[in-house]
Amino acid sequence: MDSNIAPSQPSVPTVVSPPMLQNEPPAIAARTVNVFYGEKHALKDVTIDIYRRQVTAFIGPSGCGKSTFLRCFNRMNDIIETCRVTGRITLDGGDIYDPRLDVVQLRARVGMVFQKPNPFPKSIYDNIAYGPRIHGLTTSRKELDNVVEQSLRRAALWDEVKDRLSEPGTALSGGQQQRLCIARAIAVSPDVILMDEPCSALDPIATAKIEELMDELRQDYTIIIVTHSMQQAARVSQRTAFFHLGELVEVGPTEEIFTRPQDKRTQDYITGRFG
């Protein structure tokens, strides 16, 4: 099967042209963000607003810094020792790089789904229950059962796994594993979900399911997705940001980026002239 072929229109978004709630303050505001890996200047003066209940797509050629930028929002870059972030990123008005802010709390508010499905080598149930457990979100077993079920339902996985919750999460198929990871992120009830190329390891059918899911989830969550597939960005996102060589070249409503790009580099990229 040729995975380059786009899935046959999984779901036409119900809202074709989303209302741009520009009056509402942005969920995330990044101002002149720079990221360095040692000497390497990976991200240069990026300023962007991310709006609530929308899917924002980051596109651009490999090594353009879009994943690096995504990882700034939940401070995953902290794990990398040589990494240094300057500038200011606020989540609901609060600076997330404030030294007084607890990174554990931040990551509870900003969930993440990774490129490769990475379920814990535990049961399906324990995978979902892990987040609520470590954050102490539930007080009884019944409540936890409920959170697990709701999270799996929201991730459209409940019907497939409800009879085998005690089986290891790693025994699921790739697409199911990725939905399990999404359910795991939802279980903590975050405000924002970051997705780092969530479909790059999946076949078109699994991809279609995830895309459908994203479209539903954006009713409640702010979603940021990094993707290599421009068709995917066009299908799932309401706003698109194009990155090139560590710079944010252009950001705007997805339709405009794909139909009337302002920058020559954006135009070249989306028409396939480089990247």
Add this chain to the structure above:
Amino acid sequence: MMQPLHAPPNEAGVSALPRRVAESMMPTEERIGSRHTDAAAEARLRARYAAQRRFKAYGVLAIGVAIGALLWLLITLLSNGVTAFVQTNLRLAITFDPAVVDPQGNQSPESLAQGDFGRVIRDALRQRFPDAQGRVAVRNLLALLSSGAEFELRDRVIADPSMIGTTQPVWVLASSDVDMFRKGFFEKAADGGAGGRLNAQQVAWIEELAASGDLALQWNRLFFKAGDSRDPELVGVLGGVLGSFFTLFVCLVLAFPFGVAAAIYLEEFAPKNRFTDIIEVNINNLAAVPSIIFGLLGLAVFLNFFGMPRSAPLVGGIVLALMSLPTIIIASRAALRAVPPSIREAAYGLGASKMQVVLHHVLPLGLPGMLTGSIIAMAQALGETAPLLMIGMVAFIVDIPQGLTSSATALPVQIFMWADNPERGFVEKTSAAIIVLLAFLLTMNAIAIFLRKKFERRW
């Protein structure tokens, strides 16, 4: 042989290519197929497969040599050592004269402990062979008995005092020379003697006993419940086994937690800077330090400075723990590093703190590897002799060690000491002790594999 398998794409033209390849690239009518199907290509292919076959043959050869050497070792050990598990005993009609074996006349253990059981055995043997007259002949006759026979008989009577006053056939331990003759290690000489240790008269007595069924090989219980001895027929491995057990217990209790804790800190928490680099280099160097140096350290620090007891498993365990620590730390760090980063990321992404990531995810996944590393270190420690020599665990110790501070020796040291003894009887005992050591080792590895599987199944 430096023919390239593929002609590199070269704009300079075919002249830069090897002649054969260049020819095959020429578009000629006669040639059918591509340059991957002509004779030259087939020759290249054959060469490639031949190289592969040779490579495989080297591997098979290496494994064959290894298996052969191992089999040779095991067969030699077994054939030398298996006879040590049986021991020659004599059956004598012993009269338990109360006046001799029970001086106080109350059959109490205290009274029996003062009894002269050696005399009743000697009397029984002299009665069996009344032809032995004169000092020399009697001495030769009594040399057939083991000097330890009386103690074993006394223990039996203490356990069952009803034997006192009766006469009954009892199996008693024969001397090592009789044992060696019975097992066929002594060749008969022209004068009727054997092995240079038994004279013609003694051989005749032994053969008479054997003919009447009063001389037999029986399971050697003593070997598993005794300590060291000067007489080969009386030695046992229990002292060495328990010494090794206590030593390894101390070693494991100290080295495993410290090693794992150090590995976790260095791998997960420690900042990467010059200081931790120096620590890492030194740990790697320590793993290569000869073990006798650790023995010297134990002698200087634990015995001389802290005044700990000499020959004690406690000190031996501490010294071996120091020796195994680097191995355990290195293996544990490797096991932690092998945990996929995606699992860490998943846990961090959910808001787990560093300690939660380590305790909930990294450590359980790394534990099987850590156990493997630790068991290798323990196996090394089990076989270690040199550091134990320095702290006095090489002494001749008859008593079975009772605890961590009682004097003890270790199995490999015991083997070393027995191998040093000149008596023929020690040859089979040495091999048998090696078999016990290997069994000890296999048991340890089996436990480790069991634990490993158990933890792996959970995850």
